Amino acid sequence: MSSLGDVQSQSMHFAAPLPLASGATLADYTLAYETYGTLNAARSNAVLVCHALNASHHVAGTYAGQDKSEGWWDNLVGPGKPLDTSRFFVIGVNNPGSCFGSTGPTSPNPAAPGRSYGSDFPVVTVEDWVDAQARLVEALGIAKLAAVLGGSLGGMQALDWSLRYPERLRQCVAVATAPNLSAQNIAFNEVARRAIVTDPEFHGGHYAEHGVIPRRGLRVARMIGHITYLSDDAMEAKFGRDLQKAAFGYSTQEIEFQIEAYLRHQGDKFSEYFDANTYLLITRALDYFDPARAYGGSLTATFARARCRFELVSFTTDWRFAPARSREIVKALVDNKLDVSYAEINAPHGHDAFLLDDPRYHGVLRACFDRLASETRASASHDAHPHPAPLPQGSGLQSEV
């Protein structure tokens, strides 16, 4: 049960096209978002939470009448939680290209009346998402965020905020992330994508028009992903070689080991709710992210324009985005004499640890946000605009809480 209680999904429409890194533009679009807590008068206590591959703007709380609809980071965000909604105004946003309310491949394609975008949805990047988020934040009347927070792909967005809008955030909190994908990371993404696009029911990405879903591909994609989210040790501890039945059935297709049942279940579940084109777009955004590319590969040169404070966290058993990848970022920040704190948490759960409530991990984030809260209060008195601009209508600044 969420301590935050019931929340509501909101949405905001943007009429101005969004220019994308690819050179294409996204015509008018809608962003789904949620907010928790109350924006203070100085508008200085807003924290933006960026989502990773398969999550959404529903970061915390539950939807009315749906007890089990807790947000994906509910253990971190809420009253009295490390990111305390009694002190911060928290914004969750769904990125364009996703399938949870913001404009994406399942939305109507304005260029093809009566059809959804499908695979004609433009390729989006982390930079594009950050631009879209910045517009939302601006529309909410917030000139400078107290923090941008994200884990994994969400952490990449938080890092990119520090580069793209260096003056518009006080703190970047990037958990279990990397400055770019390794060859092995890309390889796993590519296999997952091949499983999807070679599913005969993919139909070049226009499966909606055929009334089908490339479920087989989605299942395999999710199973692959899931293996990389867990540590070898965690999988061994949870499943080991435990059998599904009392003895071997000697079959190549029936389930023999519990790990098989678990993975199939994960794949089945995922294929029921996730859009295949979105999966392709989001894994590609991961592949493309590489802010140092424009700086000859130098992260130090890349972060020269950053201005905010940084909190980085990694987990010892995360082999998807290993601690060494976070340390690369830390080094670049230190090279630039930026204010950075880094915690390497000795946790057994692999990449998934960033979603769990390990007390050491949550303690680090709590300390980070506590400090930010006291600064925000202190600065509120002199930062506060004497006559704040009127808030946009329906912007949801009256939180449900």
Added chain:
Amino acid sequence: MSSLGDVQSQSMHFAAPLPLASGATLADYTLAYETYGTLNAARSNAVLVCHALNASHHVAGTYAGQDKSEGWWDNLVGPGKPLDTSRFFVIGVNNPGSCFGSTGPTSPNPAAPGRSYGSDFPVVTVEDWVDAQARLVEALGIAKLAAVLGGSLGGMQALDWSLRYPERLRQCVAVATAPNLSAQNIAFNEVARRAIVTDPEFHGGHYAEHGVIPRRGLRVARMIGHITYLSDDAMEAKFGRDLQKAAFGYSTQEIEFQIEAYLRHQGDKFSEYFDANTYLLITRALDYFDPARAYGGSLTATFARARCRFELVSFTTDWRFAPARSREIVKALVDNKLDVSYAEINAPHGHDAFLLDDPRYHGVLRACFDRLASETRASASHDAHPHPAPLPQGSGLQSEV
């Protein structure tokens, strides 16, 4: 170019059914095999080489007129090589269930005239393979092997020889192997199998009758496997984030990174020559292998019946069968006061290292076989049967070399 020169594939038919671990039996069957070098008069210099997932009995040498048909372990086996065919009589054998000449899913099903086995081929285990190999070795007139050698799944067979036929080998050489699969290992196998069996062209394993091949599934399966064969570092060194073209094309389906092109190529190649049912069977044999299961999980109790000498080799960057897995075996052997030598090679190539010619690795195997050669010569004088039994016809004991 192979120093061994041209070799010939041979085959032997076995009329007696093979009882299998599953309780089923394999009706009369054929094993494809090759031999290199000359069996000495004492029949004491024979070395059996067991293959891993996608290899065959074609261990070394080339086929006449096919310069590029080198055997999969040609760098190790040949005149003057670490496993020296001028001193040893080397036997390569293709396991039942495979698709390279021995009876397998693509062979005619005696129970269904006019049809191939397809997915009706019985499930086979490492133990079944070792039994089949033992019959071949016996038919070749060899009462005791100088050594059984294998890497990865082949190493499991070598280990199993020491348990199943402890008096019939002098030396077990097990490279880059494990006493069983971890949950993560099984997980990767399971995803690969799901990719194959959910390919609409799999047709429940009877694709041959439909005149199709589940290529999509095979491609994905191979791509997954390939990621696990290489170390993260080796992949990074070889491909990194290098692009296929000068700049991003911004596409979810086109190739952007060289690692993608490489993986797709590996998948395409594999799907041209490998049988899908064989892939299922062999990955299942890997899953099932667990000789300690019958001993309450105690490897020490398991190896109490072993009698031969052991040489184990692992590679530091092998994350599929990490050195720790080899050390589990070494510990069990030491517990039993068996004669064991163990080398952990600091090699960058991951699991694939067992197929490469790292000089330290090959040096270890050379020393092992040199010692064995001198012992074999020494023992030949008193071990030699005064009147060796006549050799079976067409058994290929006259090597092509």
